[in-house]
Every structure is written in C-alpha cells, then in structure tokens.
Amino acid sequence: MVLLRTLRGPAYTRILGIGDYRPARIISNEELCRHIDSTDEWIQDRSGIQQRRQATPDESVVDMGTQAARAAMTYADLTGSDIDAVICATITHPYQTPAAAPMIAERLGTKNAAAFDLSAACAGYCYGVAVADDMVRSGRAEHVLVVGVEKLSDYRDLGDRGTAFIFGDGAGAAVIGPSATPGISATTWGSDGSGSAMISQSVSWTEAQERYAPASLDMPGDPARPDATVTDSLWPFIDMQGPSVFRWAATAVAPLCERALAAAGVTAQDIQVFIPHQANTRIVDTLVKKLRLPDHVVIADDITDMANTSAASIPLATAALLRSGRAHPGDLALQIGFGAGLTWAAQVVQLP
Template identity: 55%
Template sequence: MSTPTLKQNPVREGTRILGIGAYRPNVIVTNADVCQWIDSSDEWIQQRTGIITRHRAPRDVSVVDMAEAAAREAIANAGIEPSQVGAVIVSTVTHPYATPSAAALITDRLGASPAPAYDVSAACAGYCYGIAQADALVRSGTAEYVVVIGAEKLSDVINNHERTISFLLGDGAGAVVIGPSDEPGIGPSVWGSDGSKWDAIGMTHSQLDIRDFAEEGMRAGTDLDLAAAGETQASLWPTLRQDGQTVFRWAVWEMAKMAKKALEVAGVTAEDLGAFVPHQANMRIVDELAKQLKLPESVIIARDIADAGNTSAASIPLATHRLLAENPELSGKLSLQIGFGAGLVFGAQVVRLP
C-alpha cells in the first residue's frame, strides 16, 4: 500500500507592502512638560535625543483602539476588504493583558474573523519581526493578505520621574498590509537576539514583586490596610528603565552591521535606496547609523522621533507613513528598515514602499 502524498499550498514568488496606516494620539507632551518631573531642560533633551515633543494617548484610548484605527487605514489604502485578511499580527509590549491577545480583539473589530491572530513581543524590533512572518505566510500560500501592526501605549508603563527612559517615550500605532506580488517587494530578513544583554532595557519590577508583598503580609498574619496595599501595588507597578550607555553602544555599532547585512542579502546597495527608516530610538543613533552606512544625499532619512518620540514597535510604520505623506515620490522605491530594542532583539529588511 502506497503512502499518500500530502498537498501543499502553492508557493508565491514575491510579496510586498500594499497599504499603510497610522494613528497618532492628540495629546502632545513637550520637553517643558517633561521637565516638570525630571531635573532636565529642553536644550539637554534635544541635544541628547533630538526629541522636541511626543504624542501620548488619553486614558480612554487603548492600545487596541490605536491599532484598529491604523489597521483600518492600511486596509483601505491596500484596496482590499477586511474579509480578505488571512492573518493579523500585532507587535506590542503594552497590551495590558497577558492573555487573550490584542490581535484577536482587533481582528474581530476589523471584521476580519475568523483570520488567525496573535501578538508578538519583540519590543522595538517587533514590527520587523511581524514583517518577516507576514512575508513567509504570504509566500507559502498560508494567507493571501496579512495585516502587521505595531502599537504601543508606553505612557502606561512610564514613571515620569525616572530619568533613563521616561522622557523618550510616546504612544501611537502604525500598520501595513502585506500581500502577493509578481516580484519580490520584501527582501530577506536579518533578525536575531543577544540575550547576554537581557537586562539592558527592562522593567523596574515584576508581578512577582507584587505577589511577594501580599504573601509577606499573609505570613505575618497582618490585616493589610487595603488603601496602603493599593498604594504599595501602585508603587510596584512595572515601569520601563534602561542602561542608556549599553543600549547606545550596541545600537550604533552592532546594528550598523545588521543594516549592512540586510542590504547585502537583498542584493542592493545604499545607492539603490530611496529611504532609510531605522527605529526612532534616539536622533544621535539615527544619524550615526546613516553615517556608517554611507548613505548618499539622495536617500531620505526618517527622523520622526523629533515630533513623536520613541514609540517602540510603532516607530518604523509611523515614520514610514510620515515619509510617504511628505515625500510621495518615494512610492515604489526601496527602503531599508531596522528595529532594535529590549531583549536585546533586532530585525531588518529592505522593502519596496507602497
């Protein structure tokens, strides 16, 4: 008796970004606002980071709300219906629930059910991780169209008095639709991690700290004052912190190598690019990467960080959305994008802009 042969999905030659969308919250936080909480100045912040303002979402706007708005614009710009979406990937580290995923709720809101949906936790590299996965899903025939969203409400995990990272961060969401193409529109992904620097960017506390506080009171037989317990839990709420010098050196020296590798595996050179969109972590990092890549003057460099701050997984699609709005001639040209952040993790691709 012969063994039956399994059928496989038809493999597609290429994929590309078909549409892009963005959501920027309407609350603008200036450097003067930030300096109410930390001992700094507008001049120092601009010199060290390039940031002038950052957007932050009000209490009644969630990560899911922002992601949905960005995805709706991307789907409309791609010229498809939500019912045609074959998967939804959401990159975020600020969805307030460990489970269920933000992606499942967003998929339902979009009217894209029963498309598979899942979240990616890869911090500032998360969008590029999502692009790598969407490219593979479409090329393998597993899905025809995939929505990739980077969305963050970092203001939920900020201690305004913390000096290492709080003044950098903003909120927002960006999204793209990846679909089939007659020729490759997304180059091979260069991605990876360096867990030896796992604690270079992280949280000040974990949920274990809060649990230990409660268990300590129970073991002592103490009748905990609920108001005091609430205040203690609030003070233990995990907020972001970083070792700025470690992150800066790693981003500048190691990520330049990864960006060059992304160009190499895509079979292009810096002269072939129309745009360079690195993660908007710090303007000095953006400028140093551009310098090491020896980008010609014809390449337009994204510097969205000046107005938007560092929005983690949302930064690359937000910056790309702005570049296309301000420079429509970039449509159809090649862009090198690279994300890097907590983990430490990184991801890069050369893509053809929609």
C-alpha cells in the same frame, strides 16, 4: 503511501498599504520637565525628541491598533473580509490573554482570521513583516495585516530622569500581500539574550503593586492622566541602561544593516529611504555615517514628534514620510528595528 497536501503561494510579496494612528494629546518637553530635573535643550541634545503623543487613560492598544489597521486597509483598498491573518507587534498590551490581535481582527470584521501577538519590542514590526512575508509566499495567507502599537506611557517612570522623556504612544500598520515582482527582501534577524538586562522591566507585576501602590495615596498625579501618580504605579516600569544601549546600537546595528542590504542584493547607493527604529537621533546619525549613505537617501526623523514608540516607530515613520511627500510609492527603503531582548530585524522593502 499517503502524501499529505501542502501549500504553495506566490513567489513575491510587497507592502500594499500603510497606516498610522497618533493620539491627540501632545506632551512637550517643557511639560514633561515638570516631573524631572531636565530641560528642553538637554532632551533635544541627547535624543532629538521635541514632543511625544500620549493616549488617553481609556485609549487601549487595541483601540490604537485598530485605527492604524483601518488606515492601512483603506490605503490598500481592502476590507476586513480580505484579511487572512493579523499580527500585532507590541510589548504594552496589559494582558497575557486574550491577545490584542484577535480583538483587533474582530473589530476589523475579518472572517475568522488567524491572529496572534508578537513580542520583540522595537524589532517587533520588522519581525512581523518577515513572518507575514513567509506566510504569503508559503500560501498560508493571501493578505496579512501587521500592526505595531505601543502605549508606553503606562510603563514609564515619570520620576526617572534617564527614561521619562524617551517614550511615546502610537500605532502603525501595514498590509502584506502577493506581488508580481519582489517587494520585500529576505530578512536579516536575530537576538542576543546576554544583553537582556540593558532594556528590561524594572520589577514584577506583584512587586510594582507592593512597592508603589501605597505611595500613590500621597503623590501628585500626571496632569495628562489625573488617575496616575508620578510613578505611574499601575504597571512595572521599563528600565534602560542608556549608555550601554547606545554603545551597543552604535557598534552593532550598522553591520546588521549591511547584512540586510547584502541579503537584498542591493547597496546603499540603490536605496532611496532609510527607516531605522526611532530610538535616538544620535544613534541614527551614527548609522548614517557608518553606512556611508548617499546624500539622496531620505532619513526618517519621526522621533522628533513621536519619541520612541518601540514596535510602532517604523510604520509610524513610514506613513509620515509618504504623507509628507519626502518618500514616494515605489521607493526602496531599508528598515531596521533593534532593541530590547536584545532583538533585531531588517529588510529592504518597496514602499506602497
């Protein structure tokens, strides 16, 4: 009998480098409120958001993802030739094909790296870390680049008071590679499609063109994007049932964090940093209380400056914490992504 060859990799992995990219254009709450009946005070009270970044009209998911990836590779002291696979977590790459990941891989100068996109919305980055961890430990790859990137301004309804202020643009990336000691724990992940309507695309692509394109002739444009209308009619909107999402996150996510800690063999007392998806400060505050996190734990708060960047939010927040010195290389961090799908994923990682 012929025995097929299989692969076997290292026992452990870790994050070797982290990087981020933040578009230059800053949109304050006051500027955004030109389009909706709201105030800076109301937005901050409801979400904690003070401002968000917005990419230029010609700045793509591929552009932003490549910038963040290069920063992560520099952090890890690696070049494109060292990367065996690229995973791009995004829900805002505007093409079914080609995927964003192969184009990012090509710009980075990888040598025919495997590359694919991953669509798990706000849990996308943590899903990507889980897949990369498995790929390295199986021997399928030595270094895997995980990119979380979103251009949510293309899918935002500027006339919707409940969602217009929530979303921002940006990219974060991490390089996953072999380690002599455990640097990434087992991942706790899952989904619940029964909640898919809570965060969803408002209409189909065709419906968006039929419903909103005629109105674009008469409606004033976003001052940050002269080519776009108030309704941002080029793409279908992202719609959200805010109260339902809040109730789900406030009740379901804390137990998922506890499961992730248990899977890692640690307790809340053992971690130094908590990096939840940057969805809403009220949700984060609720999680901190329910998990009874000690005072020494640093809580990521990148949402104040970046708003909700979906798959990009966790790597963006991680890079900000390390750059500011609030978190340090070697710290144990619990990270969890949760959102549309509904999907979730969490793991404990050692910061690079």
